[in-house]
Amino acid sequence: MERLRITCDLLGVNEGIFRFLSKPQRTVITNFPVKMDSESIEMFEGYRVLHSNVLGPAKGGVQFTPTCSVAEMQALAMVMTLKTSLIGLPMGGSKGGVKVEPKRLSKRELELLTRQYTRSIFNVIGPDQDIPGPDLNVNEQVMAWMMDQYSTGIGKTTPGVVTGKPVEIGGTLGREQAVGWGLAYILKEYMEKEAEEIRDQKIVIQGIGHVGKNVAITASRYGAKIIGISDSTTGLYDEDGININDVLQWKQENGSLRDYPRANPISNDEMLTLKCDALLPCATDSVITKDNADKVQCRVIIEGANQPTTLDADRIIDERGISLIPDIIANAGGVTASYFEWIQDLSSLHWDIDRVNRELGKIILTAFEKIVQMKRENAVSYRQAAHMVAVKRLATAIQYRGFYP
Amino acid sequence: MACESQKTSSPYENAVAQLKQACDYLGFSDDVFKYLSKPMRIVEVNCPVLMDNGSIEMFEGFRVLHNNVRGPGKGGIRYSPNVDMDEVMALAMWMTWKCAVVDLPYGGSKGGIKCDPSKMSAKEIERLTRRFTSSIINVIGPDIDIPAPDMNTDAQTMAYMFDTYSMGIGKTTPGVVTGKPVEIGGSLGRTQATGRGISYILREFARREQLNLPEQKVVIQGFGNVGSWTAKTLFDWGAKVIGVSDVTGGYYNPDGLDIDGLLDHVKARSTLDGWTGAGDPVDNEHLLQLDCDFLLPCAMENQITRDNASLLQCKRVIEGANGPTTPEADAILEERGIDVIPDILANAGGVTCSYFEWVQDLQSQFWDLEQVNKELERIMLAAFDAVYTMKHEKNISYRLATYLIAVNRIAKAVEYRGVGS
Numbered sequence: 001m002e003r004l005r006i007t008c009d010l011l012g013v014n015e016g017i018f019r020f021l022s023k024p025q026r027t028v029i030t031n032f033p034v035k036m037d038s039e040s041i042e043m044f045e046g047y048r049v050l051h052s053n054v055l056g057p058a059k060g061g062v063q064f065t066p067t068c069s070v071a072e073m074q075a076l077a078m079v080m081t082l083k084t085s086l087i088g089l090p091m092g093g094s095k096g097g098v099k100v101e102p103k104r105l106s107k108r109e110l111e112l113l114t115r116q117y118t119r120s121i122f123n124v125i126g127p128d129q130d131i132p133g134p135d136l137n138v139n140e141q142v143m144a145w146m147m148d149q150y151s152t153g154i155g156k157t158t159p160g161v162v163t164g165k166p167v168e169i170g171g172t173l174g175r176e177q178a179v180g181w182g183l184a185y186i187l188k189e190y191m192e193k194e195a196e197e198i199r200d201q202k203i204v205i206q207g208i209g210h211v212g213k214n215v216a217i218t219a220s221r222y223g224a225k226i227i228g229i230s231d232s233t234t235g236l237y238d239e240d241g242i243n244i245n246d247v248l249q250w251k252q253e254n255g256s257l258r259d260y261p262r263a264n265p266i267s268n269d270e271m272l273t274l275k276c277d278a279l280l281p282c283a284t285d286s287v288i289t290k291d292n293a294d295k296v297q298c299r300v301i302i303e304g305a306n307q308p309t310t311l312d313a314d315r316i317i318d319e320r321g322i323s324l325i326p327d328i329i330a331n332a333g334g335v336t337a338s339y340f341e342w343i344q345d346l347s348s349l350h351w352d353i354d355r356v357n358r359e360l361g362k363i364i365l366t367a368f369e370k371i372v373q374m375k376r377e378n379a380v381s382y383r384q385a386a387h388m389v390a391v392k393r394l395a396t397a398i399q400y401r402g403f404y405p
Numbered sequence: 406m407a408c409e410s411q412k413t414s415s416p417y418e419n420a421v422a423q424l425k426q427a428c429d430y431l432g433f434s435d436d437v438f439k440y441l442s443k444p445m446r447i448v449e450v451n452c453p454v455l456m457d458n459g460s461i462e463m464f465e466g467f468r469v470l471h472n473n474v475r476g477p478g479k480g481g482i483r484y485s486p487n488v489d490m491d492e493v494m495a496l497a498m499w500m501t502w503k504c505a506v507v508d509l510p511y512g513g514s515k516g517g518i519k520c521d522p523s524k525m526s527a528k529e530i531e532r533l534t535r536r537f538t539s540s541i542i543n544v545i546g547p548d549i550d551i552p553a554p555d556m557n558t559d560a561q562t563m564a565y566m567f568d569t570y571s572m573g574i575g576k577t578t579p580g581v582v583t584g585k586p587v588e589i590g591g592s593l594g595r596t597q598a599t600g601r602g603i604s605y606i607l608r609e610f611a612r613r614e615q616l617n618l619p620e621q622k623v624v625i626q627g628f629g630n631v632g633s634w635t636a637k638t639l640f641d642w643g644a645k646v647i648g649v650s651d652v653t654g655g656y657y658n659p660d661g662l663d664i665d666g667l668l669d670h671v672k673a674r675s676t677l678d679g680w681t682g683a684g685d686p687v688d689n690e691h692l693l694q695l696d697c698d699f700l701l702p703c704a705m706e707n708q709i710t711r712d713n714a715s716l717l718q719c720k721r722v723i724e725g726a727n728g729p730t731t732p733e734a735d736a737i738l739e740e741r742g743i744d745v746i747p748d749i750l751a752n753a754g755g756v757t758c759s760y761f762e763w764v765q766d767l768q769s770q771f772w773d774l775e776q777v778n779k780e781l782e783r784i785m786l787a788a789f790d791a792v793y794t795m796k797h798e799k800n801i802s803y804r805l806a807t808y809l810i811a812v813n814r815i816a817k818a819v820e821y822r823g824v825g826s
Contacts, residue, residue: 015460015461017461019453019463020461020463022463023451024451025450025451026448026449026450027448027449027450028447028448028449029446029447029448030447031445031446032445032825033440034825035824040435040436041824041825042439042825043439043440043443120445120446123544123549124448124543403453403454403536404536405536
């Protein structure tokens, strides 16, 4: 919210537009019953917040977490509005969830919960209204159930109502790789701008899930040297570069990176402060904090995870003159793939994986270029510039559309 | 002054406690209670509105659907700076019970906008109404949820809502709201409906208890839509309306007041103040304590409290207003053997006429006043019959009997439709 205020002031956006953007357009809270395996009824609380649909139908994840709340959904929905605006998608922002600990549900209960939740928000979702996608504790099976429930309710098969579906029923190829690919596109672009080429640049990647893994594979294909990579059990370090394919094979065979013999073990904390060209936190939030921000030794941080840098750390990094490319653009490959899934569903024509990769590059790099320009023109951080690009597009759209009636 | 001790429990908690009592009495499983104790859907929207001075103000609006198991939601839209979610949730729940008591094919809902219409121009109110309607367009509709006027909203507000909804979906849809002007799909008899409904109940009560209507002494607090039409109807039927009041105070005549004269007076002077016909002035406090057969509080909530419940000298109370009796006062009256016909039955004539408006809109065929009144009487008497029978079968208060009828009907529907799977 404070960021929005600052951004609007920097852009000279009028007060009415700020007020409009500062509130979610629609918040829906539902209570719905689920018949548990014990035959008793349990009531669950669900949410769906549409922050803005100025640019198109809203897009945002669904999470099943015990801590899920209205206020949190409202904040995350706003982030989605900014993200979709920033990367130029014809979509707004939303978020939703159910307050539940899914681990304690049986598969049947999880399916029923998903179906009842979908019924409860039936009137406020749809391919031209608001399109859920997977988020915390929600997988492609849940999205398939949502798609089925919506389609059954409305009487027509409507794959475009949700994204993140299995490929067999309207999902897109490349979904798993999309965030990592997007990240790699940005890494390459940044290095080519600042260091002429990406070859032999030293990269440290925290995390080896979908994001870390795919950025590592792509970056090493570009010729970069991955000198550090980690999972939750350990970090690996090799000044001369780690063989990623070998590491991935080890992980597949052994379940984790622990005891990998062809690199030096290193703790996650030590890894973040390795001397390198680019540091890519791709694991969890709040790993770069005020405690380690002054020890980080890289030229650029590219945020693959959501909010890996705390507010305090962000200030320190900025003061130290280290570039930081924020999550809102760096990991936008995910929502971009969702967008591709949606347009493929709408047109009932599906793309091969090369096309997904190509189109993804176009979108991510176009957005990144806008940020770079905005940064240059206004002498602000990448993070601030990204917000300015996002808000500027929204403000212009609001200006054109006017305030109905 | 009214109910300090109640402040600890919110309107919603009160509503849930009433439901709990009914469910326990009926021996329902905890599942039914759990399901009915929560609103199915809460929608909160933020509406940007262009003000006359050129600035954009944001307004917060709500629409709560408590339950739709018996049919689309039905409930009012209020404009007030004090609209809050807890209260709207309670009112939506009460609408579910009310519609079930009179056996309308509706669930319950309620909504509102946090705004102060007294500080807004007509244009600003229109823009706000239109923007709010657009914002909730996906969750209202003649087969989803049907708003109606409530505090600070009127036929004009409903006309704007109807127009905005119709333009938005591209078809003229008068059935999306009720309380519209007659010229664009409203029903005849709307203004009179609540008062007539109360009168039907009173007359039927008298008939069943073998009381002679012309001998019945009636006191009515409130002389707005509800109070004045109740007075007029009962007066025309020959009952003795011995006391009436409005905010300026009231008049009392043990031989019966000239209601036609009072109506003319109010038409000319807008309040009861200054009436010079037969009758003595009486303030609202003493009006409630007049010796009478029927006391009809038709003004506002929390009028009969623990402070005055023991002073009442009426034989029965019929609640024309919503919540005129506090729970503590209710207990005192029960101990004193004074029957109370509860609001959700007594003043259901209003929502019943809304239902008629919706039916007429759906079928695009309109009724004359005679048909409206005939249907209203049929519905009110059927509801009273169900409650009366339940009360005497189980030997419980009218209020509890009314809740039992409502909750039982809803639970039946839940059972048939299935829940949670």
